[in-house]
Structures are given as structure tokens and as C-alpha cells.
Amino acid sequence: MWDVSGGPACPADAVGPRDRVAGFVRERVIPCEPVLDAGGPEASATLARLQKEARDAGLWALPLPVEFGGQGLPLPVYAHVAEAEGASDHGPAALGSAPLLDVLMLARHGSPHARERYAHRLTAGDLRACYAMTEPDTPGTDPFLTATRAEPRRDGGWRVSGRKWFISGAADADLVTVLARTEGQAPDRTGLSLLLVPATADGFRVVRPLPVLGASGQWEIALDGVAVDADHVIGAPGEALAVAGERLQLGRTLRCLRWLGQAGRAFDALRERAVTRSRSGGPLADLQLVQRHVFTSLLALRTTRPLVYEAVAKVAAGADAHVEVGLAKVAAARTLQEVADAAIQVHGAAGLGPDTALPALFRTGRMARILDGPDELHITSVARRVLRT
Numbered sequence: 501m502w503d504v505s506g507g508p509a510c511p512a513d514a515v516g517p518r519d520r521v522a523g524f525v526r527e528r529v530i531p532c533e534p535v536l537d538a539g540g541p542e543a544s545a546t547l548a549r550l551q552k553e554a555r556d557a558g559l560w561a562l563p564l565p566v567e568f569g570g571q572g573l574p575l576p577v578y579a580h581v582a583e584a585e586g587a588s589d590h591g592p593a594a595l596g597s598a599p600l601l602d603v604l605m606l607a608r609h610g611s612p613h614a615r616e617r618y619a620h621r622l623t624a625g626d627l628r629a630c631y632a633m634t635e636p637d638t639p640g641t642d643p644f645l646t647a648t649r650a651e652p653r654r655d656g657g658w659r660v661s662g663r664k665w666f667i668s669g670a671a672d673a674d675l676v677t678v679l680a681r682t683e684g685q686a687p688d689r690t691g692l693s694l695l696l697v698p699a700t701a702d703g704f705r706v707v708r709p710l711p712v713l714g715a716s717g718q719w720e721i722a723l724d725g726v727a728v729d730a731d732h733v734i735g736a737p738g739e740a741l742a743v744a745g746e747r748l749q750l751g752r753t754l755r756c757l758r759w760l761g762q763a764g765r766a767f768d769a770l771r772e773r774a775v776t777r778s779r780s781g782g783p784l785a786d787l788q789l790v791q792r793h794v795f796t797s798l799l800a801l802r803t804t805r806p807l808v809y810e811a812v813a814k815v816a817a818g819a820d821a822h823v824e825v826g827l828a829k830v831a832a833a834r835t836l837q838e839v840a841d842a843a844i845q846v847h848g849a850a851g852l853g854p855d856t857a858l859p860a861l862f863r864t865g866r867m868a869r870i871l872d873g874p875d876e877l878h879i880t881s882v883a884r885r886v887l888r889t
Contacts (some may be wrong), residue, residue, distance in 0.1 A: 507808070511576065513577055516580050517573065518581050521581050521591075526590045532550065537715070551594060554594055561627075564597065568620050575812060575815065579753075582754055583758070583761045585597065586761035593803070599628075603623055604770070611733070613731045614734075630667050633744070636720070641685070648662025650681070653727065657730045658682065659726065660680050661703075663707070669719075674698065674700075678697050694734035696734065696742065705724065707720040712871075713866065729846060749815055750815055753821075765857065767798065769847070770793060774790050785868055793845060801839065810828070810831055812825075822885060829878050831880050836864060840864075840865050841862060844859075
């Protein structure tokens with residue numbers, strides 16, 4: 501793999517885990533991507549096999565808290581591992597780091613009962629969780645317009661009704677964290693709560709898959725009067741946005757790291773194609789326009805990576821990382837799309853077909869500019885903060 505790093509050097513205690521994870525993803529996960537992408541029983545069996553292999557290799561749940569069965573890698577160390585792990589969309593699930601956000605949310609804000617019931621099983625891979633915030637009829641960038649409601653029950657619990665969409669992994673989830681209004685009316689800036697909804701509860705329904713640019717993985721769900729116990733509220737009722745903001749900062753930072761891993765993979769494909777593919781006049785690498793693709797891709801990677809690791813440092817320190825995460829998110833999404841596009845161009849027709857990972861990498865890059873907050877949201881939010889201060 502070509503060194504596209506830039507940014508901070510990998511700490512000594514991260515080199516071993518990073519290299520072992522990179523090898524695992526390259527040698528075991530990536531060859532299984534066609535099966536994993538297709539879904540169905542064969543994909544489930546393949547993922548289960550990969551997870552067992554990760555456990556046997558001592559690579560399971562590296563960043564998750566030790567108290568729940570993880571290995572407790574701190575974020576500044578895990579960041580370098582996450583980059584290697586993220587070279588494949590399936591890396592986090594295969595290596596047991598996918599539930600990190602849910603387990604940390606439970607550890608910091610869940611009731612003792614919810615932590616005891618779910619955190620260990622999520623870490624062990626016995627349960628799957630997802631996060632439901634966006635709704636079909638309200639702007640995803642404006643949570644104050646959330647239409648899903650949770651009405652209080654006489655026994656102290658809640659009854660949740662509404663619809664959510666573009667939820668990753670909802671079809672296989674056992675537990676869904678749902679943003680709902682428990683007080684007031686839209687667009688009140690208070691009264692929003694996060695509730696843990698078991699997918700087996702009466703009234704919970706997966707409505708349909710939502711293919712994104714032709715690929716599966718996103719879903720729409722409906723909640724028709726789903727009963728939720730009082731101890732399944734995350735944090736205090738009405739204070740969801742503080743919890744959600746904490747989760748989003750870390751979640752976006754992790755996604756940036758994984759997008760860097762995928763952009764590095766696209767760059768490797770670009771470079772290899774340029775060096776090995778010949779035409780009548782010699783290798784593609786001799787063409788100045790191909791050299792330009794290589795240069796601009798490397799420039800994008802080298803300028804984006806320091807931004808992402810600046811966000812990592814701020815989030816790890818518990819500081820306000822709004823500006824750093826916004827910059828990193830926009831830059832990493834654009835870089836992945838740009839590098840994947842350049843690699844496709846140099847591959848020609850082969851870059852559009854099923855024999856390389858480039859279509860999937862490009863699709864992820866394009867999705868990244870909308871999902872988890874569109875570019876425009878982050879640009880406006882960061883600029884306003886800079887202008888205010």
C-alpha cells in the first residue's frame with residue numbers, strides 16, 4: 501500500500517494493531533465483499549465466520565470499553581486502526597467495532613438496567629443496534645421538526661409512534677435508538693428524547709429497503725404505538741440533543757477515518773492501474789493527464805488527513821470539536837469521491853464494472869456528502885461559528 505498518510509505519525513502502540521487489522525481486512529474481509537454486499541443467509545453466515553476469525557486473531561472489539569468485554573483502545577490509538585479497518589465497509593462489523601457508538605452511549609447515558617441488559621451483548625456481537633433520527637417528511641438537518649412522538653403511559657413508560665428512514669442496518673437490528681418528541685410541539689428546541697426500542701416490540705415494523713444509488717443497506721421503519729419502558733430512555737427525557745450531539749461528533753469522526761481508509765484503497769487501485777496498464781505508446785503512467793489524476797488524488801489525501809486527525813484530537817480531549825469535525829467531514833467525503841472518481845477514469849470501462857471495488861467506493865463517497873449531514877449543513881454551521889468568534 502502506497503504511503504498516503506500526511507498528518508500525525510502512527511503512535512508506537514497503534515502500529516501493531518493497525519497492521520494486523522489492515523492485513524485481516526485485505527486478506528479476509530475484502531475477498532468476501534461480493535457475498536456480504538448481496539445480503540441474505542450466505543452473507544450472514546460469512547459475516548459470522550469472519551467475526552469468529554477476528555476473535556481468534558485477538559482483533560475483536562478493539563475500541564470498545566473493557567468493562568463490557570472490549571479491548572479499550574483509546575481513540576487516539578484506535579483512530580489509526582479505524583482507518584485500516586474502514587478500507588472495507590464491512591470491516592467494522594467483521595471486527596466488532598461497529599457497536600462502539602451504541603455501547604458508549606449506554607455507558608455514559610443509559611440507565612443501569614439498560615446497560616446491564618444490552619451493553620455486554622452488543623460488545624459480544626450477540627445483538628445489533630441502529631440509530632433512527634431522520635424522517636421522510638421532515639428535513640434531516642432540522643431535528644426540531646421531528647414528528648415522531650412518544651406519549652407517556654400510566655405505568656411510567658412511553659408509547660412511540662412515527663416513521664424513520666435512511667437507517668443503516670435496520671433490517672437486522674435487535675435494538676433501535678429512536679429520536680422522538682416527548683414534550684411540546686415542533687419546532688420547540690426542547691422536549692426531544694432518545695428511546696431504546698427493541699425490534700421485537702409490538703408495533704415495530706420494517707417498511708422497506710431504501711437502495712442508495714442502487715446499493716442496499718438503508719431502510720425505512722414504522723413505529724405504531726410501540727410500548728417502551730421508562731428505563732429505556734437515554735439520558736433525561738427532553739435532553740436528547742446533548743446526547744445526540746456527543747454521539748454525532750464521535751460518529752462523524754469515525755466515518756471520516758473510514759472514508760480515508762477507502763480513499764487510500766482507491767488511490768492504490770489508481771496507482772496500480774497507471775503503472776501496470778499499457779497502450780501502444782507505453783504505460784498509462786507516462787501520460788501527463790494520468791499523472792495529474794495521481795497528483796490531485798495524493799494532494800487531496802495529504803491535505804484531508806491532518807484535518808481528520810485534528811478532529812480526533814479534539815473529540816478525544818472532550819473539547820468542543822464542532823468546527824474541526826465539520827471541516828473533516830466535508831473534506832473526507834469529497835476526497836473519497838474525488839479519488840474514487842480519478843481511479844475510475846484511469847481504469848476506463850473496467851472501473852464501471854463488477855471486477856473492481858471502485859463503483860462501491862465512488863458510491864460511498866457520493867453518499868457521504870449527504871448522509872450524516874450534507875455538505876451545506878457543515879459549511880454553514882462552521883462558517884457561522886467562525887464569523888461569530
